[in-house]
Amino acid sequence: MSHTPAGIRQTQKLRTRQALLDAALALLEHQSLSSLGLREVTRAAGVTPTAFYRHFEDTAALGVALVEETLGSLHGLIAAVLAETGDSEERLDRSVAVIARHVGAQPAHFRFIAREQHGGVGPVRAAIAAQLRRFAEEVACALGQEPGAAGWSEEDLLMLGGLYVDHMVITTSTLLEAGPEGEAEVVRVARRRLRLVTIGRAHWLDEAPARD
Amino acid sequence: MSHTPAGIRQTQKLRTRQALLDAALALLEHQSLSSLGLREVTRAAGVTPTAFYRHFEDTAALGVALVEETLGSLHGLIAAVLAETGDSEERLDRSVAVIARHVGAQPAHFRFIAREQHGGVGPVRAAIAAQLRRFAEEVACALGQEPGAAGWSEEDLLMLGGLYVDHMVITTSTLLEAGPEGEAEVVRVARRRLRLVTIGRAHWLDEAPARD
DNA sequence: CGAGTCAGTGAACACTCGTACTCCGAACGG
DNA sequence: CCGTTCGGAGTACGAGTGTTCACTGACTCG
Incomplete structure (x- = not known):
């Protein structure tokens, strides 16, 4: 309910974006962001490295998203x-x-x-x-x-x-x-x-x- | 004065050890320890990567030394x-x-x-x-x-x-x-x-x- | 003096990394 | 319905990583 004007497409996009965030957070339990690899995150999230760029420019940008x-x-x-x-x-x-x-x-x-x-x-x-x-x-x-x-x-x-x-x-x-x-x-x-x-x-x- | 019983050898060893510590500290100004590379440190200190192991087991050990x-x-x-x-x-x-x-x-x-x-x-x-x-x-x-x-x-x-x-x-x-x-x-x-x-x-x- | 120690070298190992391509196919909008 | 959009896959590249190995040469000490 409320406002979910998104189509199937944007829903899936948000889903993988969240998967990236969750995977990163899990990995960050035992290391810090500066040592977190882009590939490492995508591997844990079950996507290819290239897909990362569809959501974040950097791992730094991902970090900012996690802060929010x-x-x-x-x-x-x-x-x-x-x-x-x-x-x-x-x-x-x-x-x-x-x-x-x-x-x-x-x-x-x-x-x-x-x-x-x-x-x-x-x-x-x-x-x-x-x-x-x-x-x-x-x-x-x-x-x-x-x-x-x-x-x-x-x-x-x-x-x-x-x-x-x-x-x-x-x-x-x-x-x-x-x-x-x-x-x-x-x-x-x-x-x-x-x-x-x-x-x-x-x-x-x-x-x-x-x-x- | 005081007690410097060390020979030329140990003096030089301490010198390069300090060079490693100083180089690491300089590099750590803009990054954190977990992303600090062993080679990166030795390069900045003007030593080969292998020499690092004569002084520290890890970059973690180097970090502990810096804390002290x-x-x-x-x-x-x-x-x-x-x-x-x-x-x-x-x-x-x-x-x-x-x-x-x-x-x-x-x-x-x-x-x-x-x-x-x-x-x-x-x-x-x-x-x-x-x-x-x-x-x-x-x-x-x-x-x-x-x-x-x-x-x-x-x-x-x-x-x-x-x-x-x-x-x-x-x-x-x-x-x-x-x-x-x-x-x-x-x-x-x-x-x-x-x-x-x-x-x-x-x-x-x-x-x-x-x-x- | 001479044997031994050992800090530092240099080359090679087997990785992982970020990024640039091309390409696919499902969801979209007119 | 059909052309377009675009999230994601796959491949490949060059660079950098930690670690191992045999080796050298200056210092140490009996």
Whole structure:
């Protein structure tokens, strides 16, 4: 339903495109994008190397597509979690839980992001940085609408949003390293860290100098 | 002076070994370790591919050596900075300044660390993680000896040390992305973030629940 | 001095890689 | 219905890869 105006042709095209993306993601579990071969991907996807060019110009372009696939659908989700009612403590726990659940559900996607955030492929780095900046802005916006944010400058809100987002990223990669059995401990420490930040937030206006 | 018991032979060996490390580091500026070719390195170092095996088993082993070279000499430095007298604000500014100076002095080394921290080469990831864990422990130890740390559990000190270390890493990679001209702004934001953490630290015992 | 060690050489191995061709045949649009 | 479009197959090429092997010659040490 909804709008699927595509014919059989475009459907098949999208199908193989997705096969390429999936195959690449599976291969990227144990290596990084810069060492991923075009042929390697097509072999795993069950297509000929030449077919790759019908969908992506580079493996770099494929990487950018993977970034969109992973992070593109996450926007708004954080804002939604932060917008729910409850005190700081509750919202904090919920946020961490949401992250842990997402990472547990699609580990390969987040491993890819963590790996390529500082990886060797420029366009992919840029795509990830752009998405994370958007996240930071969204978080800052959500924080700005809380009552506790009165008196905060826009710059400090962005700083705080970036802080939260960076910690989100760190937490995901720590979760991936820890594996399922270490998840509980990682979540526990992550919550403590965020709690400390929250406490600092509550006293920010009392003690932070106006300017430097 | 000191102890250089090595003959001409071992000296030359160490010289080419260093040439390999330097060449690799230069090449790693624009790519990641997993895509770094053995031949590529030897070519840049002015040696034949076979000579590589006299020094390293893998490119992975070379990566581990690079980790040691970059982070091995940094231990104690942080503790020294933190041990200096002055209030939190001063120590905080000094720490950030030290980081900025080191990153500015040897950007390639830190770019390598940031890139391979979550990169595709397992042994290198492990080596970096081990070094960072040591840093976190050292920071925790230094913090524990301050008067303000009275009443803190060892676990919370480690949590805080890890928080500082992770932020150190984030700051370095942000500095690298920003380049020399953006350094001042990055340092400014980094200081603010640390200040927020410090404020949270000051009120931690008042508001943090005992256990979860 | 002379035997032994060993860092580095050079050639050859069997691959994999990205890319440029031509060609096929099913889906498309007038 | 028929000509066109186009996703994908197949083949081939040159370049680059990691690794092995026998070898050389300068340094080391008894």
